Amino acid sequence: MMCEKMFENTFLEEILNITLLSLKVSGTAVLIGAIIGIPIGTALGFGWFKGKMMLTRIIDLTLKSIVNTFMGLPPVVVGLVVYLLLTTSGPLGPLGLLYTPTAMIITQLIMAVPIVTGVTMSAIGSVEKTVRERALSLGATDRQAAWTVLREARTGILTAVIVAFGAAISEVGGIMIAGGNIRWVTRTLTTAIVVETNLGNFDLAITLGIILLSIAFIINLALTIIQFRGQKR
């Protein structure tokens, strides 16, 4: 009796721990990713790097291509790079970050930044010219017009953040390598599903799977609502 209850408590506790860690890692990565990615995406969307000179145009084009390429970075490759950086003999080894949640946040951050940047960039690019010119012709200064463009692109920017979170929460390869999938420490929904399935613990794997699916559903629901609002107008 006693034993069974304890087992049940631990079971629920572990699920809760895993879920919260997933949300914490992906949430933190995307939050920091948004803080870095939105300004870069904004600058690229506005074409601020695009001067009149040939060189600046090449820089602008190169940056955009890099962003677009990195939007589809394979997570395992990112995990590998982070592992090599953080491993004891690696350049950042002394920090002792390998197999910690921080290492996982860094991994997902590297994936989130290009996604947030890229989606923000195209959201701004699509309204930039018309909104800016309307604002200017109504008497706005360049700065005021830029703010108005940002305001009009807000739905797209929000989409950028949600898409990045959706990618992060369902990612497995990168955090598996950088986090090591240590029970109670760096085990997340996705890595746990992999391990529990391998061990034949299907009840736990399925429970975690349902939780992950629910989170994914909520994210997509939010996205659909945002897009539906956009269409209605």
Added chain:
Amino acid sequence: MLTIEVQKLSKTYSGRQVLKDIDFKVQSGEVFVLVGPNGAGKTTLLRILDLLEEPTEGRILFNETPVDYSAKDKVALRRRIGMLFQQTKLFDMSVSDNIAYGLKVRGEDKVTIEGKVRETLKLVQLQGYERKNALTLSGGEAQRVSLAQALVTEPELLLLDEPTANLDPRNISIIEEVLTNINREKRTTIIMATHNMFQAENLAHRVAMINNGKIEGVGTFQEIFGRPSEPVKNFVKFENVFSGLSTAFTEGTSIIDIGDRLKIEAAFKKSGYVMIHIPPEDIILSSQPIVSSARNMFEGRITQILETESAVKLKVKVGESKNFTVQVTKKSFKDLQLSIGTRIFLVFKASSVQII
């Protein structure tokens, strides 16, 4: 108020010349209309006048001072100019906030903004739309909000790029009325591009014919176009054009149901969907119902009066939404003592109804 002078202005886009040696001068309080086919360079010229683009050659002078294209100069000048684009781009905010935008960026206080927004909404006949999101409006309503955005700051110069293209007659007449009024009351200088010849004739003090990036003539409408030929007139005028289902009868006539429970009898035999036109000068106005050989008689209310040099044009609303344009001489206009709101009967013969 602003006078505008354009000197030897040319614009080239990657080797393609869209404007060549444009020269003209617009007086303060003048309505100057650019007429020409699509792609003639009208939009580019207006964008250059709104300082959104710089000319490749030549210069623009506002009140005899040439524009230097410093950021400060551009903002200061644009704040004296209102612009209405052909493709309306309203902001994703309420109608009120859209109209208030120009005042907000100028740092006006809240009370002033509220008052001016209310006044301008009334001007474009959109009271009650304050809280609506601007992106939910119909094309005509959106264009009127756009006009309100430009007018709320009381610009000295108003630039209009095809302001009524693709709009229905009701919205066109509201916009034309607003333009006529602000030009008359506030002496606002207006430069407008259109390919609606009737609009040009009705509104313009002077017309510039622009084609292939060159101005081919500047003068009054009569000087430039004289009396346009009948086919040209029919093509350009959107007045008295109706469509509906026609039913042919054996006597050689047809009845066209144009909606609003209005049926027009025509002296042709054709069944099915048709588009018809009634020349404004073929419609007789009568203050009483009359018995005559004319087969069509409708009662309506005068909504707009436009006096041209030779005649008076009236817009008469029949039923819920049908607008007829009637042209009468100045003398009969006076004799009938017509004014906006007068109830009047329109009479025209079945043979005046032309099929398009």
